[in-house]
Each structure stands twice: as structure tokens, then as C-alpha cells.
Amino acid sequence: MTDTQITVRPVRPDDEARWCELFRAYREFYRLEPSDAVVDRVWGWMHDPALPCGSLVAELGGQIVGIANHRDFLRPSAGTIGIWLDDLFTDPEMRGKGIGRALIEALQAKAAAEGKSLVRWITAEDNHQAQALYDTLATRTSWVTYDAVPRAN
Template identity: 65%
Template sequence: MASDLPLTIRPVVPADEARWRELFRGYREFYHLPESEDVVSRVWGWLTDSEHECNGLVAEADGRIVAIADYRRFSRPSTGTVGIWLDDLFTDPEARGSGAGRALIARLQEIAADEGRSVVRWITAADNAQAQVLYDQVATKTNWVTYDAPPE
């Protein structure tokens, strides 16, 4: 896909469901997560529930959704501020290099600025080198290491 196609960044709407589901499945497959329509449906429900903390953006090129970004606000007790956490960012493999990922991150930065948020933050896999090329251009890599502990 040409990188000069104009992109439209907008909030996800109910009519986006089929394409969002396709891209979200692609995101989950990329990270080797087990197939689960329950998870896909649950997250779609969150995005379309105005009372839920999760929000979604889409990038459109030539009338087709080519990328998605799911995000939420999060409290930062160490700084006494609120940031925006980018949970999921995925671009259709055929649209990589179109600027869609960059445009979605830029829109989140605008939202953060408009709302007086302190940061837009995300994580990625250490081996996701292609995405890190973009991330290194638009953000600063931190020195934080992430841990997951199971509920007991």
C-alpha cells in the first residue's frame, strides 16, 4: 500500500465490527495468543460500551480500515498524573509502511495533550523489531522491565 494515501483516524464505531475483529484476530495471532472468539467478543464489547475504560481508534485509507489502536487512561501514583496506555496497535500486513501506526500514535498524543495527560505509554515484544523502528522515532524507550505474576 502506498504511504501517500490519505489516512483518516477516528474512533471505532459499531459498523467497524467485522473489520476490527479481523484485525484484532491478526494482532492476537501475531503475539501467538490462543484463538478465542470469547476474548475477541469481550474486547469488542468493551470498545462499544461507553461506560468501559477501553476505547478504540481506527485508521482508514481509501475507505478501508487498515489499522486499529485500543487504549485506556491509567493513573500514575508516582507522578500524581493520568496517562494513556496503548494496549493494542495492529496494522494490516498489506498496509505496513502506510503511516497508519504513526498516525494512530500521533492521534493518541493529541488526545493526551487535549486532556492534559502526562504520557502515552505502551509495551511491545522484544523481538518486534519492525514496530520498534517506528517506536524509536516517535517515543523514548524506557529502562523499565515488565513482570507478570499469576493470581493466587
């Protein structure tokens, strides 16, 4: 690759093969069970105009090297809408080239252009490499996250 310019743009239907490859790698990184059904479902969400989600892709040298899946979320306590960054992944061979930073900065610009109140995300407590980047782009919060399994009353 001779082109060192990172470009970020919304995902397109013709990006499917590479997007799916990177999303599978993201899921593997977080030790999630492999599932083509999940990958296919999420790909469909990215192109469903009825859903408030999308994906940005980062290109370097004409190749997609990173993805940022995101969605709008309501913030009742603030009376605003933010952008939630669900999944950020850079091709492991391309790390350290500013791709993650470019994707997050593009989401910040999207939030500003759309009048959103913030961009928010979480990461694994032991993902120190990512946190080193995140600490330069955002303020770490003091909130602790919980997950509850759905159950009938």
C-alpha cells in the first residue's frame, strides 16, 4: 500500500465481504461464538432504513481496514440523543496507523453535524491498547455496566 491517507465513509452494499470479514474478526477478538446468522443479521441492520444504526468504514490504500458500527440512542436524563459506538475494529495488520482514531473522529464529526450530544462507547477492562487511544479522545466515565438476562415475571 502506497497511499497513507485514511478515508472514512459510510458502509456500502458492495463492502459486504470485507465488512463481514472484519466483523467476524471483531467477534473472535471478544471470544464470541462464531455465528454467520449474527453476522448476516447485523449486516442487514446496517442497511435497514427503519433502524437507527449504521457503520463507517476506514480505507487505506483503497482497502477497507477498519469498521465502526454505531447507532443513535436516546438520553432521557439529558433530553438529548447521542451516538453509541457499538463495535470498533481495525485489521490487526493495520494497527498503529491511526485508523481507530480516524473512525472515532469521524463519528464525532457526524455527531456534531447532526446535533447529537455525544459519542459513547464501552470497552473491555483489559483492552489496554484501545484504552490508550480512547484516553486521548474522550473522558473516561465512572459508570459501571451491568447486563441482566431477560426473564418473564
